[in-house]
Amino acid sequence: xxxxxxxxxxxxxxxxxxxxxxxxxxxxxxxxxxxxxxxxxxxxxxxxxxxxxxxxxxxxxxxxxxxxxxxxxxxxxxxxxxxxxxxxxxxxxxxxxxxxxxxxxxxxx
Amino acid sequence: xxxxxxxxxxxxxxxxxxxxxxxxxxxxxxxxxxxxxxxxxxxxxxxxxxxxxxxxxxxxxxxxxxxxxxxxxxxxxxxxxxxxxxxxxxxxxxxxxxxxxxxxxxxxxxxxxx
Numbered sequence: 018x019x020x021x022x023x024x025x026x027x028x029x030x031x032x033x034x035x036x037x038x039x040x041x042x043x044x045x046x047x048x049x050x051x052x053x054x055x056x057x058x059x060x061x062x063x064x065x066x067x068x069x070x071x072x073x074x075x076x077x078x079x080x081x082x083x084x085x086x087x088x089x090x091x092x093x094x095x096x097x098x099x100x101x102x103x104x105x106x107x108x109x110x111x112x113x114x115x116x117x118x119x120x121x122x123x124x125x126x
Numbered sequence: 127x128x129x130x131x132x133x134x135x136x137x138x139x140x141x142x143x144x145x146x147x148x149x150x151x152x153x154x155x156x157x158x159x160x161x162x163x164x165x166x167x168x169x170x171x172x173x174x175x176x177x178x179x180x181x182x183x184x185x186x187x188x189x190x191x192x193x194x195x196x197x198x199x200x201x202x203x204x205x206x207x208x209x210x211x212x213x214x215x216x217x218x219x220x221x222x223x224x225x226x227x228x229x230x231x232x233x234x235x236x237x238x239x240x
Contacts, residue, residue: 116168
């Protein structure tokens with residue numbers, strides 16, 4: 018993998034559903050993996066920074082895992098709410114961030 | 127808590143003009159990054175500074191230059207503007223160069239070139 022890739026590109030879920038997305042990144046020269054939540058016309062909100070293989074981070078209903086050997090991270094949202102609707106960006110870094118394309122989440126009532 | 131401050135928030139310039147964007151990092155942050163996000167595109171890294179020295183350079187056109195000043199604020203200077211320079215320009219800051227610390231973003235400066 019040469020670039021940071023995210024899937025799916027977009028996702029529509031119902032309120033209360035749990036969901037997850039994937040971020041794939043080059044495992045060579047890996048330093049850290051960042052997750053951001055980005056709402057239109059606002060600055061990206063930092064969710065997690067993970068550096069170690071097997072790292073798991075949690076913030077409320079949102080959690081993330083990291084596998085540096087195979088080059089992927091999962092972001093999980095438990096019990097999705099309409100306010101979770103946003104674009105979720107991951108970024109891998111050496112000494113700068115390389116962003117993925119984002120997963121656009123829409124949570125419907 | 128203080129965040130990354132960018133100014134101006136919106137800017138309209140004509141082709142071939144010059145524009146300057148300013149970024150004030152979070153207090154005690156010594157590293158600044160600039161990103162450009164074109165319409166419908168991912169953010170693209172332009173340039174970064176650590177302790178007032180350029181630390182990395184990405185896809186920044188030769189028409190653009192940037193620097194970080196003694197008070198750690200940074201300015202992105204864009205000359206001979208082209209229509210394709212219309213984008214949202216984000217500044218971000220962190221501490222200790224790049225050490226895996228959280229990088230915080232400003233709200234961005236919208237540049238429209240007409």
